[in-house]
Amino acid sequence: MYDVIVVGARISGAATAMLLSKAGHKVLLLDRAVFPGGKAAATNLVHPPGILRLKRWGLLERLRATGCPPIREYGLQSGRARLMAPLPAVDGVDEAYSPERAALDRILLDAAIESGAEFREGFSVQGLCTDEAGTVTGVRGRTDDGTPVTEHARLVVGGDGSNSTVARLTGAEKYGTRPVLNKSHWAYWEGLPHDGRVRTHRHARKHTFTWPTHDGLTIVGVALPTRDFKAGSEEERDRTVVDAFEAVDPEWAAALRDTERTGRWMTGSVPNFLRRSHGPGWALVGDAGYTRDPITAAGISDSLRSAELLAEAVDSAWSTSGGAGLPQALARYGRQRDDLVRGHYRYTCDHAAIADHSPEEVEFIEAMSRSATHGRDMVGVFATIVDPARFYSAANMHALLDHVESGPDTSWKLRMVRWLVRGAPRHIPPARRTGDRLIAANLGSMGEYLLNGPRRPAAHTAS
């Protein structure tokens, strides 16, 4: 009998197992894969909130020891707007990394085993045990050689990815569902300069992205709305991606032509949903409970944060009430997880639609590039550091208007918005609500925050 069985031993499962083992609980960690194999390719950018977790758990030095370079600036370019800003610090951590996935998985798995978790690979969970009340009490599965095995625990955690078996068997329903919004081609490139920057561009319904990763390599790719995406041959993909960079950053496109792709093109497409995160005797963590488009590269950071929330909730229930408070603790975990990800999920779905920015939005991004605070916080929104509700608050958007240039290039719409918010010459009083509605019309679903959110300036989230 274990305290916890964790199904899935990668980012979210290994982190949960490590934290609960460290807290003194008896943990069995299972994965059907034999490591390191079996993990679909992904781009693996980890934002500062994820890096902060690794630091807290004493694992950041192991990550750095893999030789993966730090990333300190993120960029968003759209039309003539070129925003490149340093990442805001979260509890002193202002670096992102894009490690090799097998190396990161291994660091977390080793940490779980060192903390005392019992690990069994090649173990596929196929069923759940329940008591008469329907509370989950364990798992049924098979080892690699087909031997059936049943194990029991006070809690079963599904850290088993977006197609979670635990979610299917418990009937955890999805909510906030959005379909696959885009598809991407991406590959590793050799010989590009490593300057510690994530570059993203939006142009002609294409989202190009590139950043330094492990072993001197660079990730290079483009995402297109699903309806525009064509698979194509390897050569056609080279052309699609290099042409997309040519349109937004000719220097980078030239560098791509002068250097070499290593390995084949990969394709990414991910649906968007949250799942009910808990029930009697079970909980979901990581992608099993929340899967989102990779355009904002938040899955690993979110997985580490949700593992921490879940482990804290379970440990506090077991150390204070001997287990009686577990249902309430799991309910608290569910609320905290949703509060943590709700705003960024909305932002991600907006971003993932890859709609071109309107001229007014481009002016806003330009204004952000002139305002150190707004630029840093915009980058912080992307990186799950700054809450979108705060960034897109009326006060923060009004402050941004100070950085919209007053030259001949400023659109009449933005001049009008500024007058409405500030009051026009000849003592015409402000009509802020109308101004807000015009600004909000350019912000997609983020406009809701401006119209309905708190009227406070941007601040960092609790992260």
Ligand SMILES: Cc1cc2nc3c(=O)[nH]c(=O)nc-3n(C[C@H](O)[C@H](O)[C@H](O)COP(=O)(O)OP(=O)(O)OC[C@H]3O[C@@H](n4cnc5c(N)ncnc54)[C@H](O)[C@@H]3O)c2cc1C
């Ligand atoms: C194309 C693409 C690009 C991405 N880019 C980024 C990025 O740049 N940055 C970022 O943060 N995130 C990115 N992500 C998302 C990120 O990969 C996920 O958020 C992350 O892998 C979730 O980790 P997890 O541990 O919850 O689940 P997973 O990594 O999916 O691990 C689940 C584990 O459960 C095991 N398992 C499943 N079913 C069973 C079973 N029945 N029995 C036993 N074991 C089982 C599997 O073998 C697997 O090892 C990307 C995803 C994709 C698809």
